[in-house]
Amino acid sequence: MTDNILLSVRSLTRRFTSSGPAVVDDLSFDLDAGEILALIGPSGCGKTTTLRMIAGFETPDAGRVLLSGRDLTSMPAEQRGIGMVFQDYALFPHMTVGENIRFGARRKGREMVARYLGMVGLDGFDQRYPDQLSGGQQQRVALARSFAAEPRLILLDEPFSNLDAALRSAARREIRRLLKSAGIAIVFVTHDQEEALSFADRIAVMRDGRILQNGAAHEVYDRPADAFVATFLGRTNLLEGTAEGGFVRTSLGLLPLTRPASGRVSISLRPERLGIRAVEADEQPNGRIVAVEFKGHDMTYWVDCNGVEVQVDAMQSIRLAEGTPVCVAVDGEAVPLGDSKQ
Ligand code: ATP
Numbered sequence: 001m002t003d004n005i006l007l008s009v010r011s012l013t014r015r016f017t018s019s020g021p022a023v024v025d026d027l028s029f030d031l032d033a034g035e036i037l038a039l040i041g042p043s044g045c046g047k048t049t050t051l052r053m054i055a056g057f058e059t060p061d062a063g064r065v066l067l068s069g070r071d072l073t074s075m076p077a078e079q080r081g082i083g084m085v086f087q088d089y090a091l092f093p094h095m096t097v098g099e100n101i102r103f104g105a106r107r108k109g110r111e112m113v114a115r116y117l118g119m120v121g122l123d124g125f126d127q128r129y130p131d132q133l134s135g136g137q138q139q140r141v142a143l144a145r146s147f148a149a150e151p152r153l154i155l156l157d158e159p160f161s162n163l164d165a166a167l168r169s170a171a172r173r174e175i176r177r178l179l180k181s182a183g184i185a186i187v188f189v190t191h192d193q194e195e196a197l198s199f200a201d202r203i204a205v206m207r208d209g210r211i212l213q214n215g216a217a218h219e220v221y222d223r224p225a226d227a228f229v230a231t232f233l234g235r236t237n238l239l240e241g242t243a244e245g246g247f248v249r250t251s252l253g254l255l256p257l258t259r260p261a262s263g264r265v266s267i268s269l270r271p272e273r274l275g276i277r278a279v280e281a282d283e284q285p286n287g288r289i290v291a292v293e294f295k296g297h298d299m300t301y302w303v304d305c306n307g308v309e310v311q312v313d314a315m316q317s318i319r320l321a322e323g324t325p326v327c328v329a330v331d332g333e334a335v336p337l338g339d340s341k342q
Helices: 047-055 097-102 110-119 135-148 165-182 193-199 217-222 227-232
Strands: 005-014 024-032 036-040 062-067 083-085 153-157 185-190 202-207 210-216 237-250 253-269 274-278 287-294 298-305 308-315 325-330
Touching: 005 047, 005 185, 024 047, 024 062, 024 185, 024 202, 024 210, 036 047, 036 193, 047 062, 047 153, 047 185, 083 135, 097 110, 097 135, 110 135, 110 165, 135 153, 135 165, 165 193, 185 193, 193 217, 202 217, 202 227, 210 217, 210 227, 227 237, 227 253, 237 308, 253 325, 274 308, 298 325
Parallel strands: 036 185, 036 202, 083 153, 153 185
Antiparallel strands: 005 024, 005 062, 202 210, 237 253, 274 325, 287 298, 287 325, 298 308
């Protein structure tokens, strides 16, 4: 974080019933100008409620929302100057796509409309009406309309949920480029880990109304705070070991740790951090392949290492068969995990 903070969320709390649990529980985070933050977590963890409180659609029971240091907590949604695209899109039905985008746009004109439509893959759609569009197309128009207004902050709830896989990845790339050049900050909600990792600068992983970890996308992926974060953001091997200083003894041998620890620890090792090869003559294997998964460009091997099963990602060219005795090696450091509340 820098002194360039745009949005500050301070101890935000929301309960829907007086005796029930807080669905958003003392939540705090900061967002820099032009930064993209993903709120990610399982269904019902409070992501949308958090976004709605920032937008002004939901009143917090406690806590504050500040934009550039100004307290917005009791300000109506329409006065906050925050753009938003929620799941129901809400395009103006009596206006064409072009008129929808021009409405509230910072710069007017045909070129501007064409530029934003091109970016969301809808060239030539400006004369259509919303009811002549598919759900995914309406979603893209809603995104284009929010970007055209060029606010400093836009809130997006599952922004790419209605787009098919190929379009989603292209749209993410184009939109990310636009947001970075325009300096627009984003808070978006998703439960798709690939979307969070590829579109966001920072990721806040939520569970039960709280943030478990908030950090740069690569940091949260490479150094998850606990087992929940580790498994939520991708496949991983969770192993037990005994740590001393900067090393841990596991069924894969003695491994370096990302930070010192002591005593019994759980560790996370991503499958792509493990290497696998067939044993050479006279060499002692440390595992045996129990299952092979062919995935096109790469393979996942399931290997029994001294009674513990680990998954190892490898290039397709390696081609080892089930039952092969192998050497599994670790490329990188093991991540000691903190206590995960179950
Ligand atoms: P999803 O990924 O499924 O959209 P989410 O993380 O966005 O989930 P929220 O929509 O914020 O979760 O909901 C958090 C919890 O609050 C849920 O248990 C939900 O049922 C409850 N909730 C949300 N809105 C209301 C409401 N208006 N009245 C009562 N309970 C609500």
